[in-house]
Amino acid sequence: MSPNESQVQARQALKNLKPYSPGKPTWEVQQELGIEKVVKLASNENPLGASPKAVEALLAYLPEIHRYPDAATKGLNEAIAAQLNLQSDQLIVTNGADELIKLVAEAYLDKGDEIVIPHPTFSEYEFGGHLMGATPVLVSFDDQFRYDVDRLLAAVTERTKIVYLCSPNNPTGTYLPKADLQRLLDRLPKRVLVMFDAAYSHYASAEDYSDGLEYVRQGYPVIVLQTFSKIYGLAGIRVGFGAASPDIIRTILQVKEPFNVNALAQAAATAAITDTEHVQKSRKVNEEGREQLYEAFRRLGLKFTESMSNFILLELGPDAGNLYQRLMAQGVIVRYGTGWGLPEHIRVTVGTREENEFLIECLESLLVQQA
16 A cells, blocks of 8 residues: 555445436437437426526626626525415525435434435435434335335334425326325324425425425425426426425525535526416327326336326336336337336437327337337
């Protein structure tokens, strides 16, 4: 060993961390495979693009980017509060929803605490827990990927600090009905914080769906997570927010870095939250796209989970990994389910009608070859 070689030891908690694996960008697949036409249906992005109001506001703000952003995100806080019937002190704006998940973990978790997480779901909840030395307790969905409230309650112990709920859930597209959410909140000890991830709430059309905000207004120990990355189409500039009681927000603000949300993101999101026309168009395209894909999957004899989101979990069987790779070779990027412990599944983002049709044609061709 060289006398100058580092012997600095990293935290033990890092041994449990699994880095997030994002979907491949279109340009990378084009370069790797030497193909021109590539359709990305892997990252649950809005196929219509960004809110036009957001783009206009972003361009207008460009001459001001030599200034630091508003550290308190005051203008955006007020715009969100007005839209959602909340008070500004019930909100925290973050650099994407991912930052909020990490901040909540930093603010509330100590080594030895437990967090209850449904499985399979978004990996960042577990990441945040491991980062702080907490122990994730995974609770399986039922065989239809539906929430089981009794299983969640049974997993709660004296060491439980946070329960994570993603509804609609990523990657299954299933949701927690309002009656079940109400029962869970009423049965949980008040010392347990519930993080309710409603990133895909705008796509949910079930009559008994709740985005969780009503429970924030009622004072439950709930923090609702939302994002501008999905229906508003602002994934590239990273902005999300949390809604909770003022005391919870104050606690999280203690660990937030200053200037965490850049000025362009603030300007764009402030405009996007008022763009109801774009939201309505995006919902319509998504609902029509889901039905288009359902019909094709039924025709092809494939099992899938009906979704309240802008993606569909599709079961392809033992050859799913191979089909995933062969779809990519034809220019269709989807997400393989192995990261969620679902090696026989892929997750398909709902695209435009033309993008969906391209996926269907490629998938059908591969299945015919396989037969």
